[in-house]
Amino acid sequence: MKLTLFALTILLVPFCSNAQRLRIAAAANAQFVSQELVKEFKQLTGIEPELIIGSSGKFTAQIEQGAPFDIFMSADMKYPQELYEKQLTIGKPEVYAYGTLVLWSNTTIKLPVNNLIKADIRKIAVANPKLAPYGEATIQTLQKLKLYTQLQPKIVYGESIAQVNQYLLTGAVDVAFTAKSVVLDPAQKDKGSYTEIDSKLYKPIAQAVVILKSSTGGNLQQVKKFYKFLFSAQAKAIFKAYGYK
Amino acid sequence: MMYQPLWLTFKLALATTLCLLLLGIPIAAVLAKSRSKLKPFLEAIISLPLVLPPSVLGFYLLLAFSPQNGFGKMLDVAFNIRLLFSFSGLVISSIIYSLPFMVHPVQAGLEALPASLREASQTLGKSSWQTFIKVLLPNIKPALLTGIILTFAHTLGEFGLVLMIGGNIPGVTKVASIAIYDEVESLNFSTAHIYAAILMVVSFVILLTVYLTNKRLNKSRIAT
Numbered sequence: 001m002k003l004t005l006f007a008l009t010i011l012l013v014p015f016c017s018n019a020q021r022l023r024i025a026a027a028a029n030a031q032f033v034s035q036e037l038v039k040e041f042k043q044l045t046g047i048e049p050e051l052i053i054g055s056s057g058k059f060t061a062q063i064e065q066g067a068p069f070d071i072f073m074s075a076d077m078k079y080p081q082e083l084y085e086k087q088l089t090i091g092k093p094e095v096y097a098y099g100t101l102v103l104w105s106n107t108t109i110k111l112p113v114n115n116l117i118k119a120d121i122r123k124i125a126v127a128n129p130k131l132a133p134y135g136e137a138t139i140q141t142l143q144k145l146k147l148y149t150q151l152q153p154k155i156v157y158g159e160s161i162a163q164v165n166q167y168l169l170t171g172a173v174d175v176a177f178t179a180k181s182v183v184l185d186p187a188q189k190d191k192g193s194y195t196e197i198d199s200k201l202y203k204p205i206a207q208a209v210v211i212l213k214s215s216t217g218g219n220l221q222q223v224k225k226f227y228k229f230l231f232s233a234q235a236k237a238i239f240k241a242y243g244y245k
Numbered sequence: 246m247m248y249q250p251l252w253l254t255f256k257l258a259l260a261t262t263l264c265l266l267l268l269g270i271p272i273a274a275v276l277a278k279s280r281s282k283l284k285p286f287l288e289a290i291i292s293l294p295l296v297l298p299p300s301v302l303g304f305y306l307l308l309a310f311s312p313q314n315g316f317g318k319m320l321d322v323a324f325n326i327r328l329l330f331s332f333s334g335l336v337i338s339s340i341i342y343s344l345p346f347m348v349h350p351v352q353a354g355l356e357a358l359p360a361s362l363r364e365a366s367q368t369l370g371k372s373s374w375q376t377f378i379k380v381l382l383p384n385i386k387p388a389l390l391t392g393i394i395l396t397f398a399h400t401l402g403e404f405g406l407v408l409m410i411g412g413n414i415p416g417v418t419k420v421a422s423i424a425i426y427d428e429v430e431s432l433n434f435s436t437a438h439i440y441a442a443i444l445m446v447v448s449f450v451i452l453l454t455v456y457l458t459n460k461r462l463n464k465s466r467i468a469t
Contacts, residue, residue: 028430031430031431050415052412052413052414052415053427054413054430062412065307065310065311065313065330066311066312066330067329067330067412068412068414160430162430162431165432166430166432169434
């Protein structure tokens with residue numbers, strides 16, 4: 001009996017600590033920059049948002065099922081637009097940054113994209129173009145350079161940009177197409193080298209943000225504060241430092 | 246912050262084990278006694294989580310719990326309960342996911358008991374309920390222990406299901422296995438190592454306890 005009471009008490013704990021929180025669902029490519037944004041936002045306001053990282057597609061599915069997130073920073077325009085059309089957002093999606101595609105390699109030698117056809121590059125990691133805008137941009141780039149058919153046997157698809165990064169850092173692939181914000185993060189800076197892809201080769205990666213209706217009324221003011229902060233000069237400077245335009 | 250996912254995992258495993266004690270033992274008792282033609286079907290249904298990928302279970306629970314469909318809609322409208330992205334949702338899915346781990350050992354234990362044991366007890370005037378609680382259950386201690394501990398340990402390792410219906414919310418659904426995935430995704434390999442190592446050591450100690458205790462209990466039974 002005592003044990004049961006003890007267990008029940010333990011189980012009830014999560015329902016009691018019901019402090020209102022500000023929850024941000026951020027796309028994997030924006031994980032490092034959003035950590036920095038959250039830090040800066042906390043310094044300015046004292047509010048510390050909770051950051052949840054994942055792929056934009058998965059977040060969209062979860063939000064449609066009522067996931068308790070307040071703000072969704074997507075990797076593209078398509079998913080927030082879909083949520084907006086389903087009337088799950090407060091207001092239209094707004095672009096908070098434009099992403100930049102880079103080719104990341106394990107060696108310290110900078111690699112021109114044309115060199116990928118060489119035999120010593122055996123595996124190339126690309127994010128799933130169906131789910132990740134950086135993957136889509138990669139395929140567009142390779143097609144425009146007329147390298148796609150030739151390189152196809154070497155390509156390994158990751159679920160998201162985050163998995164592509166893992167493939168490179170664990171040595172599973174020789175090179176990876178990723179977001180510039182990843183390679184500019186201080187923790188990854190001295191791991192390999194990167195080459196920026198000419199932005200004319202792919203459609204701009206417009207990343208949009210929306211406030212979600214599932215966000216609880218109590219902290220809507222905080223939510224709006226963070227949303228506004230995303231478009232402030234301070235935030236713009238942080239985005240720039242992480243390679244966004 | 247660091248210990249929160251581990252603590253949550255422990256709570257989930259404890260809750261699931263307690264619920265399955267209440268639910269699994271009666272199911273095992275019914276199955277052990279049953280001569281019904283339906284028995285193989287029931288057994289197959291209960292064993293499904295052993296062979297199904299957790300994503301299959303996760304997918305169907307996602308649909309079932311969704312406030313847009315039948316069951317989830319009813320819960321939402323009538324009771325204002327949403328199981329998706331909540332701790333109680335994880336407990337319910339873990340109960341389904343770990344069900345065979347409680348039912349199988351207990352059922353096997355009960356089936357292995359000689360019929361004379363029950364008959365003797367009932368001859369002495371005990372009701373079948375008293376017989377079950379006071380005679381049969383104490384005689385299958387190793388099986389009960391195995392059931393309890395395997396259920397606990399199996400729930401510690403739950404991943405695919407939580408990934409699909411949990412939403413990775415700190416303090417609510419971000420259990421240790423999800424935290425590991427999260428840290429690897431964020432390229433924090435060293436933090437992932439810590440979580441993973443803790444889970445591995447805990448699981449090993451749990452399993453070792455089961456095997457050591459079962460060995461001792463079996464020995465003492467042979468001795469008497």
